[in-house]
Amino acid sequence: MLEIRDLHATVDGKAILNGLTLSIGDGEVHAIMGPNGAGKSTLSYVLAGRAGYEVTSGSVTLAGQDLLALDAHERAAAGLFLGLQYPVEIPGVSNLMFLRTALNAQRRMRGEAEASGAEFMKLIKAEAEAFGLSMDMLKRPVNVGFSGGEKKRNEMVQMAVLAPKMAVLDETDSGLDIDALRVVADGINRLRAPDRSTLLITHYQRLLDYVVPDRIHVLVAGRIVRSGGPELALELERDGYVDIAA
Amino acid sequence: MTALPTRRQEDWRYSDLEALREVWPQDIATTRALSVAAGESARLDDTLTGSDWHNETVTIDLGAGATLDGIIVQARDSLAVTTQHYRISLGAGARCTLHVLATGSRFGRIAIDVEMGEASDFNLGGVMIGGGAQTLEIVTHVVHAQPRATSRQVVRSVAGDTATTSYLGKVGVARSAQKTDSAQSAKALLLTRTATANLKPELEIFADDVKCAHGASVGALDANALFYLQSRGLDPAAARALLTRSFLAAAFADLDDEAAERLTDAAIAALGTNQ
Ligand SMILES: Nc1ncnc2c1ncn2[C@@H]1O[C@H](COP(=O)(O)OP(=O)(O)OP(=O)(O)O)[C@@H](O)[C@H]1O
Ligand SMILES: [Mg+2]
Numbered sequence: 087m088l089e090i091r092d093l094h095a096t097v098d099g100k101a102i103l104n105g106l107t108l109s110i111g112d113g114e115v116h117a118i119m120g121p122n123g124a125g126k127s128t129l130s131y132v133l134a135g136r137a138g139y140e141v142t143s144g145s146v147t148l149a150g151q152d153l154l155a156l157d158a159h160e161r162a163a164a165g166l167f168l169g170l171q172y173p174v175e176i177p178g179v180s181n182l183m184f185l186r187t188a189l190n191a192q193r194r195m196r197g198e199a200e201a202s203g204a205e206f207m208k209l210i211k212a213e214a215e216a217f218g219l220s221m222d223m224l225k226r227p228v229n230v231g232f233s234g235g236e237k238k239r240n241e242m243v244q245m246a247v248l249a250p251k252m253a254v255l256d257e258t259d260s261g262l263d264i265d266a267l268r269v270v271a272d273g274i275n276r277l278r279a280p281d282r283s284t285l286l287i288t289h290y291q292r293l294l295d296y297v298v299p300d301r302i303h304v305l306v307a308g309r310i311v312r313s314g315g316p317e318l319a320l321e322l323e324r325d326g327y328v329d330i331a332a
Numbered sequence: 333m334t335a336l337p338t339r340r341q342e343d344w345r346y347s348d349l350e351a352l353r354e355v356w357p358q359d360i361a362t363t364r365a366l367s368v369a370a371g372e373s374a375r376l377d378d379t380l381t382g383s384d385w386h387n388e389t390v391t392i393d394l395g396a397g398a399t400l401d402g403i404i405v406q407a408r409d410s411l412a413v414t415t416q417h418y419r420i421s422l423g424a425g426a427r428c429t430l431h432v433l434a435t436g437s438r439f440g441r442i443a444i445d446v447e448m449g450e451a452s453d454f455n456l457g458g459v460m461i462g463g464g465a466q467t468l469e470i471v472t473h474v475v476h477a478q479p480r481a482t483s484r485q486v487v488r489s490v491a492g493d494t495a496t497t498s499y500l501g502k503v504g505v506a507r508s509a510q511k512t513d514s515a516q517s518a519k520a521l522l523l524t525r526t527a528t529a530n531l532k533p534e535l536e537i538f539a540d541d542v543k544c545a546h547g548a549s550v551g552a553l554d555a556n557a558l559f560y561l562q563s564r565g566l567d568p569a570a571a572r573a574l575l576t577r578s579f580l581a582a583a584f585a586d587l588d589d590e591a592a593e594r595l596t597d598a599a600i601a602a603l604g605t606n607q
Contacts, residue, residue, distance in 0.1 A: 134563045137555070162565035174560040178581020179574055187574065188564035195565070227578075244564065 087112045087283040088133075088252050093144035095132045102128045104308035106144070110252070110301075113280040117294055118287045119319065120305035121327045126287045127171055129305070130256045134168040135161050148252055162188075163195035165251030169241040169258045171287075176228035181240065184228050185210065185247055192248065213246040216276070218269050234261035242273050253277075254285045259293040271296030291323045346498040346530045348413075348439035348467035355385040355413045363389045370395030370423065376402030378416070381436075383409035389417045394426035396449070401429050403591065407598065408436035410464060417443045422452035424478070431587055432458040433595050434468045435602035443471040448509075450478035457583040458487040459595070461602045462495030462527070469498040476509040476539075485516045487531075488583045490576060490603060492523035498530035503546075507538040516546040521553065521579055553579075573600055 088110040095103040102125045110116050120126055131139045133146065135158035146153040148164055156164060176184065190200040201209070214224055217239045229237050238258050245253055255274075259267055274284060274297045286299065294302070294316060302318040303310045306327060312318070336356050337344040368374045372395070380386060386408070394400055406414055414437040422428055426449055434440050446454050460468040474483045489497035499518045520529030533546035553575045561571035577596055584592040 131559075134559075136559045136563075157567075158559065158562035159565050159567045159571075162563055168563050170560065170563075174554075174557045176557060176560075176575070176578050178578040178585075184561075184564075184574070187570070188561075188566060191567065191570060192565035227581075248564070 087114070087149060088285070089145075089147045090133075091145045093129075093132070093146065094142045095128065096140050096142055097128060097138060101142075102308050103132065106305070106309055108303060108310055110283050110285060113278070113283060114300040115274075115278065115284045115286065115297060117299040117302045117319070118285065118305050119289065119302065119322055124305045125308040126305055127256055128308075130168050130254045130287065133161075133254055134158055134166060159191065160195065162248070162250075163192045167245050167248055167250035167253045169238075169245060169253065169255040171256040171260070173229050173237040173241055175230045175232075177230050179228055180226065181224040181228050182210065185244055188244075189248060209247050210243070213243045216246070216269075217242045217273055218266070219243060235263060235266045238262055238270065239266065242270055246273060246277060249277075251281065252283050252285070254287070256287045257289065258286070259288050259290060267292060268296065291319045294319045343443070343471050343473070343500055343502075346467070346469060346496060346500070347441060348496075351413050351439035351467070352415070361387045361389065363391070365391045365393070366400075367393035368395060368398040368400055371397045373399040373401075376400060376404075378402070379405040379407065380414060380416075381407055381409075383412045386412065386414045386416070388415075389419065392418060392420040392428070394420070394422050394428060394452075396423040397425045398423060399427045402431070403595070404430060404432045404442060405595070405598070406434040406437055406440045406442065406468075407602070408440065410436065410438060410466070412437045413439045415441045415443070417445075419445045420454075421447045422449045422454060422481075424450040425452060427453040427455075429455040429586065430457070431584060431591070431595065432456065432470060433599055434458075434460045434470070435599065437468065438466060440466070440468045441471065442469070444473075446472070446474045446483070448474065448476045448478060448481040448483060451480040452478075453481065454483040455586060456485040456487070457586065458485070458499070459580050459583045459599050460487075460489040460491075460497040460499075461599050462489065462491045462497045463493050463603075463605075464495060465493065466495045467498075468495070469500070471498075471500045473502045474504070474514070476503070476505045476512040476514065479509055480511040481509065482513040484514070485518075486583045486585070487516075487518045488520070488580050489529055490521045490523065490579070490599075491527035491529050492603075494524075494526045496528040496530070498532075500530070500532045500534070501546075502534045502536065503544065505535070505537040505539050505542050505544065509539050510541045512539060512542040512544065514542070514544045517582065518546075518548040519579070520550045521576065522550060523552075573603070576600060576603060
């Protein structure tokens with residue numbers, strides 16, 4: 087699904103990713119852990135095509151398509167979704183209007199029929215309920231006045247409605263209470279499918295108790311320094327990153 | 333007005349006086365009067381199109397407890413010169429809410445003077461969308477001479493190309509106007525380095541028990557928000573348009589949804605053609 091080869095990237099002229107290689111198969115869930123400042127969010131921005139994040143060498147393909155040749159919005163239409171560590175507030179634009187605009191923009195780019203008002207409302211009602219956000223909240227401006235946890239739930243609602251092939255979730259579990267963590271994990275598990283893959287960026291073993299990943303990778307100083315099965319998270323929780331980084 | 337204004341006059345200092353001079357000799361100032369009797373309510377819809385020189389003074393008198401909801405739209409040809417002057421007097425407990433959208437005119441000015449009665453309420457939501465070499469301005473002077481009146485002004489402007497948009501908002505609070513509650517929020521979005529935005533909220537307070545707030549900021553669209561929208565599938569132009577809607581929203585927040593959408597759509601459409 088996602089093939090990252092020897093990726094080097096800079097932000098403001100500063101090298102942040104230094105030869106990162108990662109391969110995520112169809113239907114797989116992978117997790118990336120790593121110390122603060124290792125480059126995890128940077129990786130997610132580089133994948134999503136954020137302006138100012140410059141790839142200096144390496145390649146990234148999504149389902150065989152050269153991701154780096156596409157603009158950010160085209161990557162979304164190609165099936166990439168990024169759940170942000172810090173979701174953005176947009177006053178004066180309702181969640182419903184925003185998400186419907188996004189969904190139909192993606193569908194147009196893919197040459198698909200746009201969602202009618204009724205189809206869209208059915209979709210979003212189901213997902214709002216699944217992730218525990220009321221329709222009243224979704225009528226309000228995007229993320230304005232939402233608590234940290236509500237913003238993360240909102241990211242999940244967006245993900246579920248947009249139905250990406252490859253979801254990168256940057257610390258979606260941070261700031262969630264125990265019940266919300268459960269809801270988000272159930273959502274990720276529900277959306278698992280043979281043609282959809284997920285990359286979880288997280289600091290906590292807790293999420294990985296509920297969403298058991300196929301592989302866990304440790305990112306330090308812009309590179310994957312170690313990979314393993316689900317048991318690696320337990321080892322990291324016990325020993326920290328010090329030995330690995332050394 | 334009879335003599336051509338000069339730049340030395342504070343409230344004309346950012347105006348396009350050249351454009352005004354060209355049309356000045358054919359001064360065809362018109363006046364109009366509107367009064368709303370005590371306890372009555374009325375609506376005002378001043379939508380200007382066309383290209384002729386338009387110079388109008390409108391006097392508005394609201395009796396005690398009267399209300400007026402008005403929409404003023406300057407959607408004129410790009411060569412038009414337009415000066416509209418509203419002189420409003422509010423009786424005790426009267427309420428006046430005006431929503432203004434200025435998109436068209438080479439030089440377009442909307443001046444609003446308000447004399448606040450006791451416990452009266454004035455609200456202004458204004459939007460200017462300037463492109464090309466346009467000069468657009470909203471100039472207000474709100475005088476609180478009686479106690480317990482509230483005034484609130486929210487102005488948003490977008491300027492591209494070499495356009496100039498200005499908001500000059502003066503609020504005066506007389507010694508007798510205790511418990512005045514006044515707020516001004518002015519923000520401008522610059523789309524190019526060559527565009528200009530002037531924001532001058534100004535307070536002159538002589539009473540001591542008052543609440544007066546004002547804020548002004550000039551900036552560009554937020555890069556973080558632009559990325560967020562694009563990461564969800566909006567192309568850069570659509571993302572900018574949606575963020576501009578977001579930027580304008582506060583000015584039309586207290587309008588009903590349908591009117592707010594109509595004015596916002598017109599503003600966004602002007603953004604497409606003005607630039
Ligand atoms: N605009 C920037 N200019 C310079 N350095 C930057 C910029 N943005 C990020 N960095 C640096 O890049 C490094 C990686 O940051 P990044 O946000 O990717 O870390 P992270 O692994 O996500 O950390 P955390 O676990 O705290 O979320 C950090 O050292 C950060 O300071
Ligand atoms: Mg991060």
